[in-house]
Amino acid sequence: MLKQPASKYASFKPVHLSDRTWPDVVLTQAPIWLSTDLRDGNQALIEPMDIERKLRMFQMLVKIGFKEIEVGFPSASQIEFDFVRQLIDGNLIPDDVTIQVLMQAREPLIRRTFESLQGAQRAIVHLYNATAPVMRRVVLGMDEDGIVELAVANARLFRELAAQQPATRWTFQYSPEMFSGTELEFSRRVVDAVTEVWQPTPQHKCIVNLPSTVEHSTPNIFADMMEWMHRHLARRDSIVLSVHPHNDRGTGTAAGEFALMAGADRIEGCLFGNGERTGNLDLVNVALNLYTQGVSPGLDFSEIDEIRRTVEHCNQLPVHPRHPYVGDLVYTSFSGSHQDAIKKAFAARREGDVWDMPYLPIDPKDLGRSYEAVIRVNSQSGKGGIAYLLESEFGLDLPRRLQVEFSHAVQAVMDASGKELTAHDLWQMFEREYGVKTIAAPRYQVTEPAHGAASQGVALVADLDLAGRPLKIQGRGTGPIDAFIQGLSRATGQGVRVLDYRQHSVGAGADARAVAYMELRINEERTLFGVGMDANIVTASLKAVVCGMQRAGVLAVPEDRENAAPSGPARAISAAV
Ligand SMILES: CC(=O)SCCNC(=O)CCNC(=O)[C@H](O)C(C)(C)COP(=O)(O)OP(=O)(O)OC[C@H]1O[C@@H](n2cnc3c(N)ncnc32)[C@H](O)[C@@H]1OP(=O)(O)O
Ligand SMILES: CC(C)C(=O)C(=O)O
Ligand SMILES: [Mg+2]
Numbered sequence: 001m002l003k004q005p006a007s008k009y010a011s012f013k014p015v016h017l018s019d020r021t022w023p024d025v026v027l028t029q030a031p032i033w034l035s036t037d038l039r040d041g042n043q044a045l046i047e048p049m050d051i052e053r054k055l056r057m058f059q060m061l062v063k064i065g066f067k068e069i070e071v072g073f074p075s076a077s078q079i080e081f082d083f084v085r086q087l088i089d090g091n092l093i094p095d096d097v098t099i100q101v102l103m104q105a106r107e108p109l110i111r112r113t114f115e116s117l118q119g120a121q122r123a124i125v126h127l128y129n130a131t132a133p134v135m136r137r138v139v140l141g142m143d144e145d146g147i148v149e150l151a152v153a154n155a156r157l158f159r160e161l162a163a164q165q166p167a168t169r170w171t172f173q174y175s176p177e178m179f180s181g182t183e184l185e186f187s188r189r190v191v192d193a194v195t196e197v198w199q200p201t202p203q204h205k206c207i208v209n210l211p212s213t214v215e216h217s218t219p220n221i222f223a224d225m226m227e228w229m230h231r232h233l234a235r236r237d238s239i240v241l242s243v244h245p246h247n248d249r250g251t252g253t254a255a256g257e258f259a260l261m262a263g264a265d266r267i268e269g270c271l272f273g274n275g276e277r278t279g280n281l282d283l284v285n286v287a288l289n290l291y292t293q294g295v296s297p298g299l300d301f302s303e304i305d306e307i308r309r310t311v312e313h314c315n316q317l318p319v320h321p322r323h324p325y326v327g328d329l330v331y332t333s334f335s336g337s338h339q340d341a342i343k344k345a346f347a348a349r350r351e352g353d354v355w356d357m358p359y360l361p362i363d364p365k366d367l368g369r370s371y372e373a374v375i376r377v378n379s380q381s382g383k384g385g386i387a388y389l390l391e392s393e394f395g396l397d398l399p400r401r402l403q404v405e406f407s408h409a410v411q412a413v414m415d416a417s418g419k420e421l422t423a424h425d426l427w428q429m430f431e432r433e434y435g436v437k438t439i440a441a442p443r444y445q446v447t448e449p450a451h452g453a454a455s456q457g458v459a460l461v462a463d464l465d466l467a468g469r470p471l472k473i474q475g476r477g478t479g480p481i482d483a484f485i486q487g488l489s490r491a492t493g494q495g496v497r498v499l500d501y502r503q504h505s506v507g508a509g510a511d512a513r514a515v516a517y518m519e520l521r522i523n524e525e526r527t528l529f530g531v532g533m534d535a536n537i538v539t540a541s542l543k544a545v546v547c548g549m550q551r552a553g554v555l556a557v558p559e560d561r562e563n564a565a566p567s568g569p570a571r572a573i574s575a576a577v
Contacts, residue, residue: 012217015184015224022223022262030290030297032240032266033283035061036070037311038083039102040280041270043073045315053314054083055092060310061271062097065299068124070100070268074116075109084116093121100124100173105154114161117168124171124207125162127154131190132178132213144186148193151176155197172198173207175244180212184228192234200238208233209268211244212255214277219251223258230263242266245281247273252281253324257289271311272319272326288325292355292362301325304367331364331374334420336382339375343388378420383407386426393423395506396430399517402529409433434531435547440465441534442542446480458483464546466556481541488545494554496545497521503537516541520548528552 037057042048049057054072061069071087072080084101087093101117103109105127117123129140129150136142142150155174162170174194176187191208200206210229212222222245230241243259243266245252256267269275273282284304287297301307308319308326321328333339341358355363364370375385375392383403390396398406410429414421421429431437444462449455457476460483464471475487481498489496500519505512514537518530530548534540549555 012221014221015228017224017228020224020227020262022227022258023220025261027257027260027290027293028295030287030295030299031260031264032068032242033066033287033297033299034068034070034100034242034266034268035066035270035283036244036268036280037061037270037274037314039070039072039100040268040276041274041315043076044274044276044279045317047316048079049314051079051083051086054079055086056310057314058087058092060307062094064301064307067096068098068100068266070102070124070126073102075103075112081112081116088117088120095121098122098124098171100126102126102128105129105150107154107157110154110157110161114165118165120168122169122171124173125158126173126175126207126209127151127158127194128175128177129154130178131176131187132181133183134181135178144189147186148190151190152193152197155194159197171205171207172200173209173242174198175209175211177211178213179210180214180216180222180225184225184232188229188232191229195233195235195239200235202237205238205240207240207242207266209242209244209266210259210264211268212246212248212252213244215246215248215252215255218249219255219258222255223262226259226264227262240265242268244268246276247278247281250278252279253285253289256281256286271307272323274311274315274317282324284326285324288362288367291366302366302368304369306368325362325367331360331369332376333359333374333385334376334378335380336385339377339381339388340384342374343384343391346388376420376422377410377414377426379411379414379418381414386410389423389426390430394427396515397502397504399500399502399519399529401500401519402517402531405529406430406433430531433551434529435550436531436533439532439543439546439550441539442484442546444480444484444538444542446483460484460487462487462542464488466546469556480538481545484542485545488549488555492549492554494549495521495523496549497524499527501541503540506533514540516544518544518548520545520552522549522552522554526552 038054058071072083074081074084087099093099101113103113113125131147136147158172176182176190179187195206198206210226226243233239241264243256243264245255260267267286269281269283271284273279284301287299288301290297304326312318319326322330333342338359342360345357375388377385377389386407387398387403390398442462442464444460447459449457457478458480459476460480462473462484471491473487473491475483477483477486485496498518499521503514503516505514507513513533513535516532520530521527528548528551530544530551532540532543532547534543546555
């Protein structure tokens with residue numbers, strides 16, 4: 001039993017902003033993206049990245065299309081410092097990419113950071129100090145005035161040190177750390193004090209970054225806070241307003257999206273939501289959410305699995321199989337009704353249609369994923385998924401009633417084993433169930449009616465091989481199939497009527513084969529399907545008739561098929577020729 005929390009935890013306070021506008025905003029363009037994988041992500045790893053890993057991550061971020069990349073905390077360690085030097089000295093920063101580095105509002109750290117950036121063409125230097133009451137009280141031991149003085153003094157130091165390296169184009173960034181837990185009036189006071197020192201202009205803006213260092217509230221409250229700052233900050237036209245959500249309540253993405261609706265121009269986060277504790281905002285999630293609304297994020301995730309592999313290598317942490325857009329299972333449906341809907345929607349979809357697929361918010365192909373994994377079959381699956389796999393992997397377009405029939409056989413196996421079945425497993429079951437490999441092709445001869453005697457139909461003579469037992473049949477009918485059925489009925493004494501007949505080809509060129517599906521009514525008692533496959537369409541159809549009769553138990557079954565049959569009607573067949 002959970003303890004009662006009322007006396008231990010305080011609820012977050014709503015923002016009084018009755019004229020809020022953000023709920024009506026529709027995002028129609030991508031924000032400025034800042035990846036902090038190499039800083040906030042890196043500082044949260046069990047084993048921080050070495051230089052090789054950092055470089056690999058950096059190059060991948062560039063390839064994805066990030067134009068602003070926080071590459072580290074150069075004053076924290078030699079590796080961090082050396083990495084920045086390597087990027088600059090090795091000329092590894094493309095002309096359209098700006099690196100960013102972070103430091104606390106502490107003079108030695110700031111000096112060391114500027115030192116690390118010597119020779120950079122451009123850099124965003126990112127200053128932070130905590131502003132929330134708990135941090136003021138417990139960590140820094142300062143009142144509000146003290147915090148403002150700390151921020152202002154170090155903002156001045158920024159100007160001074162930047163002026164000493166005039167060849168670099170500097171952008172200053174300030175974060176009131178734990179903005180999410182800070183009184184709004186106080187956040188504004190600190191930020192305004194810092195921008196007053198920096199004197200940004202619309203031509204040369206500074207960045208004000210508002211972090212939910214720890215996610216404290218529902219995302220709507222965070223959005224209100226953001227809109228309040230957006231409206232109240234001084235020098236707003238000279239500020240790039242940035243947001244830096246974390247995910248402690250599991251709503252980092254929502255908070256980030258709402259913050260963009262509430263006025264933020266820029267968003268900081270990590271790929272797949274790596275970062276301190278429950279992670280930073282997941283940039284891929286936000287970018288692809290925009291993509292699915294028809295807005296280009298300006299980031300390229302068309303090979304998302306390769307990106308994931310690199311991220312997993314660098315972070316040495318796995319990405320969850322259900323992670324949005326990238327997890328192994330996110331384009332997979334196990335449940336029958338979902339599979340059925342997806343199968344129908346794929347069939348209905350035409351090239352050029354707007355993407356409107358049930359259970360698939362994005363086309364997996366856009367991310368370099370395939371449809372193969374869209375549907376997987378387990379005990380929660382129905383005919384739709386089974387048919388989808390047989391069609392997509394083996395080219396079989398099963399008639400609907402055959403789908404139902406075969407799904408019962410599959411279900412019986414699944415109930416017994418409880419395991420997932422692959423497309424290959426299903427194909428093997430289908431082969432066994434319908435004797436696709438084992439039913440011998442009848443040898444037959446067709447004689448066309450003599451001229452002027454069309455009403456007699458064609459005559460057919462055929463030899464069947466039923467598990468080593470020969471059966472000769474002779475029949476006459478409107479065509480070879482009809483004649484075969486007449487002859488077989490007579491030879492076996494069994495009534496056979498064709499209710500439905502479909503055929504199509506599988507494969508192409510020399511490998512092309514015909515598949516025939518026959519829905520048969522046997523002795524006016526039982527309705528079932530027979531299936532035949534052969535290079536010749538007539539032979540395939542005759543095999544389908546034999547198959548149906550064998551499955552109904554009114555024709556001998558080859559031994560090996562009887563042994564192999566997993567379940568269903570084929571098991572119960574008794575030889576009856
Ligand atoms: C929310 C975030 O993600 S912020 C980014 C956090 N990232 C990191 O911390 C990773 C990199 N940092 C580090 O490796 C280390 O903190 C270092 C090397 C930079 C500094 O190490 P140390 O000097 O040993 O300081 P340490 O981090 O242990 O302690 C923090 C000190 O800085 C003070 N401090 C903490 N935050 C701030 C701040 N924003 N501004 C000014 N002072 C601060 C603390 O009060 C404490 O001071 P005290 O020693 O007088 O009590
Ligand atoms: C330093 C800041 C931006 C940070 O990472 C946070 O507050 O989460
Ligand atoms: Mg952070």
